[in-house]
Amino acid sequence: MEGSSNSQPSTSISNLLCDEDKSCLNEADEHKLGTYSLNSQLVPYYHDSVNQDYDFLQMLLQKERISVLNPSFSSSIYPSWLKNSRSLAINWILNTQKTFGFQNHTVYLSVIYLDRFLSTRFIDERQSWAVRLVSVACLSVAAKMEESKVPALSEYKVENYVFVCDVIQHMELIVLSALEWKMSLNTPFLYLNYFIKELGDQETKPDDLISRGSELVMALIRECNKMEEYRPFVVAAAAVMAAFDWQLTREALKIRISSVSLWEVSDNQLKQQQEEQLISCYSLMQRLCATSMNNPSTPNLTEVDQTATTSRLAGTKRSLTFRDIDPNPDLADDEDHD
Numbered sequence: 001m002e003g004s005s006n007s008q009p010s011t012s013i014s015n016l017l018c019d020e021d022k023s024c025l026n027e028a029d030e031h032k033l034g035t036y037s038l039n040s041q042l043v044p045y046y047h048d049s050v051n052q053d054y055d056f057l058q059m060l061l062q063k064e065r066i067s068v069l070n071p072s073f074s075s076s077i078y079p080s081w082l083k084n085s086r087s088l089a090i091n092w093i094l095n096t097q098k099t100f101g102f103q104n105h106t107v108y109l110s111v112i113y114l115d116r117f118l119s120t121r122f123i124d125e126r127q128s129w130a131v132r133l134v135s136v137a138c139l140s141v142a143a144k145m146e147e148s149k150v151p152a153l154s155e156y157k158v159e160n161y162v163f164v165c166d167v168i169q170h171m172e173l174i175v176l177s178a179l180e181w182k183m184s185l186n187t188p189f190l191y192l193n194y195f196i197k198e199l200g201d202q203e204t205k206p207d208d209l210i211s212r213g214s215e216l217v218m219a220l221i222r223e224c225n226k227m228e229e230y231r232p233f234v235v236a237a238a239a240v241m242a243a244f245d246w247q248l249t250r251e252a253l254k255i256r257i258s259s260v261s262l263w264e265v266s267d268n269q270l271k272q273q274q275e276e277q278l279i280s281c282y283s284l285m286q287r288l289c290a291t292s293m294n295n296p297s298t299p300n301l302t303e304v305d306q307t308a309t310t311s312r313l314a315g316t317k318r319s320l321t322f323r324d325i326d327p328n329p330d331l332a333d334d335e336d337h338d
Helices: 019-025 027-032 054-069 079-099 104-120 127-144 165-178 192-199 206-223 232-244 250-257 270-291
Strands: none
Touching: 019 192, 054 232, 079 104, 079 206, 104 127, 104 165, 104 206, 127 165, 127 270, 192 206, 192 232, 206 232, 206 270, 232 250, 232 270
């Protein structure tokens, strides 16, 4: 891609935007895309959240419930080639996390960005390389939102692909536009500590539950067809209960969660959706636990539809265009790029 620069870009917000797009931002938007961590300003992370404010958690939960009632993104099903490309992209994200030491919250957030983008933009199968480019942009934006140390764009290495800085920057802008600049989203890690306090006991060390719960949440990334198949609040509840005891029956699961004050909801339809998601997500985590212990059998948890998700309005995908991106990036010659 001639004319593209591999030098480290400035951390200024202006480098992510075309001049004509700056007017769509307010001061808060510009602050969110800085390179400094927003941990202490927007989001209390699970490892520093012993004294999380109950009202704040209620606010986060209300934000999730509103998104369930007013979904903004399509629930369309990915074709097989896109499922495969998404899987490869997620593997790359998880491997890159190890390279840079990104937080789990950052990685989970980047996959939500990826799924939301793929739900609103059409990518031609002949441009499957674009999925990997989108994943780089999503991880880069998530890192700028959440990490205190942000790699230069030139440091993001993708096997068999060469995406120069200018191209990644442009894709960042496309992702931001597609997601309507709604980048500050909930993840299960916001709720882990709360559920540990509510569901744990004196015999189990909180740090052990945090570690195991986090592992289950991260393992779920590879298993879900879409990250928002399960709400973050529900994923956190399922992860903590599976970390505490992965052999609960359906009834035992319902009894235990009923003791959690934040779990209560007055809307019967939303309550049923929440319960179905919990049973489905916990059942999946049971299988993950069984697999990790080389035990193919799972306990007798009543089967539920693993495709059960929150209600979403169907949307029309917009075509992903690359007017200002070289349509012939430097790729490997073969079609199977991994």
